[in-house]
Amino acid sequence: VFKDFITGFPKESDMEVVTTDKVRLKIPEGSTAVLLKNLYLSCDPYMRWRMTMHDEPPCIPDFVPGSVVTGDGVGEVVDSSNPDFKVGDLVRGITGWEEYSLITAPKMLSKIRYTDVPLSYYTGVLGMPGLTAYAGFHEICSPKNGEYVFVSAASGAVGQLVGQFAKLMGCYVVGSAGSDEKVNLLKNKFGFDEAFNYKEEPDLNAALKRDLKKRFRLVKKKVFARATTPEKTDQIGTSSGISVEARHMCGCKQPARILSTISLSSGDRRSVIRSFPEGIDIYFENVGGPMLDAVLSNMRKHGRIAMCGMISQYNLDKPEGVHNLFYLIAKSIRMEGFLVSDFIHKYPQFEEITAQYVKDGKINYVEDKVVGLENAPAALVGLFAGHNVGRQLVVVSHE
Numbered sequence: 001v002f003k004d005f006i007t008g009f010p011k012e013s014d015m016e017v018v019t020t021d022k023v024r025l026k027i028p029e030g031s032t033a034v035l036l037k038n039l040y041l042s043c044d045p046y047m048r049w050r051m052t053m054h055d056e057p058p059c060i061p062d063f064v065p066g067s068v069v070t071g072d073g074v075g076e077v078v079d080s081s082n083p084d085f086k087v088g089d090l091v092r093g094i095t096g097w098e099e100y101s102l103i104t105a106p107k108m109l110s111k112i113r114y115t116d117v118p119l120s121y122y123t124g125v126l127g128m129p130g131l132t133a134y135a136g137f138h139e140i141c142s143p144k145n146g147e148y149v150f151v152s153a154a155s156g157a158v159g160q161l162v163g164q165f166a167k168l169m170g171c172y173v174v175g176s177a178g179s180d181e182k183v184n185l186l187k188n189k190f191g192f193d194e195a196f197n198y199k200e201e202p203d204l205n206a207a208l209k210r211d212l213k214k215r216f217r218l219v220k221k222k223v224f225a226r227a228t229t230p231e232k233t234d235q236i237g238t239s240s241g242i243s244v245e246a247r248h249m250c251g252c253k254q255p256a257r258i259l260s261t262i263s264l265s266s267g268d269r270r271s272v273i274r275s276f277p278e279g280i281d282i283y284f285e286n287v288g289g290p291m292l293d294a295v296l297s298n299m300r301k302h303g304r305i306a307m308c309g310m311i312s313q314y315n316l317d318k319p320e321g322v323h324n325l326f327y328l329i330a331k332s333i334r335m336e337g338f339l340v341s342d343f344i345h346k347y348p349q350f351e352e353i354t355a356q357y358v359k360d361g362k363i364n365y366v367e368d369k370v371v372g373l374e375n376a377p378a379a380l381v382g383l384f385a386g387h388n389v390g391r392q393l394v395v396v397s398h399e
């Protein structure tokens with residue numbers, strides 16, 4: 001339950017978990033309502049907007065103090081008097097942060113089409129963030145093969161997909177994220193060409209321009225081996241040190257079979273760390289603030305900026321100014337804001353294409369799940385400290 005309007009950073013204590021028997025689990029007679037058993041709820045930065053009272057809410061209504069938090073989710077229909085939904089249907093859309101929700105006007109619900117992918121994906125890669133990434137990148141950025149693309153908050157629900165859509169288009173992609181673990185994901189799970197931890201960059205401008213040759217030192221290797229008999233295999237396990245031969249590890253006379261050797265350091269090769277020495281064609285903006293200013297001065301002529309979000313500004317009483325807007329003129333840059341709701345009509349096309357990418361293994365998606373409604377407030381608040389690694393969602397009940 002949302003307690004009351006806030007200013008500044010949201011806190012867990014801005015919401016409370018209550019148990020009540022006052023919820024009506026019966027469909028009112030003569031209505032076209034649907035009773036949902038909620039399975040997955042998604043935590044989204046836009047929910048912070050709804051925690052502040054607006055004279056004229058910008059795009060979605062403010063939360064109502066004392067009422068259940070609402071947001072995107074996935075659920076199962078357990079009762080229905082609506083001709084469009086029957087018991088057992090799996091649906092996605094706007095629901096309540098509660099175990100069961102009585103949805104009196106289910107126009108914001110739609111049936112789930114693919115059940116051969118994880119159902120929770122309908123809060124992420126096949127849900128609202130997925131459509132945001134798909135439409136924002138393809139429709140707003142007008143990408144072309146070979147272009148230079150930069151994504152901020154790149155490991156999150158939206159960003160990880162923007163980067164992968166850009167790679168599928170044949171673009172060169174760099175992302176920024178707030179921890180080394182996330183940077184590693186960007187490069188090794190999502191296929192970004194380069195990535196950096198913006199929290200460790202004293203000069204964002206320099207990070208964006210970087211063109212550095214680096215030589216990594218080999219530290220040690222891990223050897224995985226199998227002996228000639230299954231019993232001896234058990235004794236081997238793994239061992240550190242490249243000079244260790246597998247046969248020594250198991251103490252047997254015959255050589256064991258080396259299965260794999262994994263380098264524990266970054267490698268012993270020369271490596272080039274390259275952001276955008278020639279400038280950025282496309283910026284997918286998720287954070288705003290100093291990052292936006294640094295990007296503006298690194299854009300190329302006729303670049304495009306998709307203004308998707310500005311999470312660094314959502315909790316500030318007074319948003320930071322943007323100082324480098326002049327580059328929009330000097331470099332003929334197009335900067336365009338959008339709401340995912342502008343592209344609802346693209347959902348069927350997006351769902352079909354993206355589900356196929358997922359099934360073909362062309363798109364990876366990382367989720368960060370917490371279990372239980374009691375952990376939902378911390379999960380939501382954690383978005384603003386970067387606690388989530390991938391799409392943050394709450395498991396209310398397994399399907």
Ligand code: NDP
Nearest residue numbers: 045156157158177178286287308309310311312339340386
């Ligand atoms: P994420 O899953 O990316 O979670 C938010 C992430 O933002 C955090 O994990 C953190 O990652 C980063 N972050 C938090 N605070 C800051 C800060 N002060 N400076 C820089 N980064 C910060 O969220 P989403 O992918 O769901 O959303 C990404 C953006 O897209 C948001 O701005 C959101 O509002 C916007 N959005 C817009 C939509 C639209 O219709 N226009 C629809 C959906 C989302 P890190 O550790 O990397 O700092």
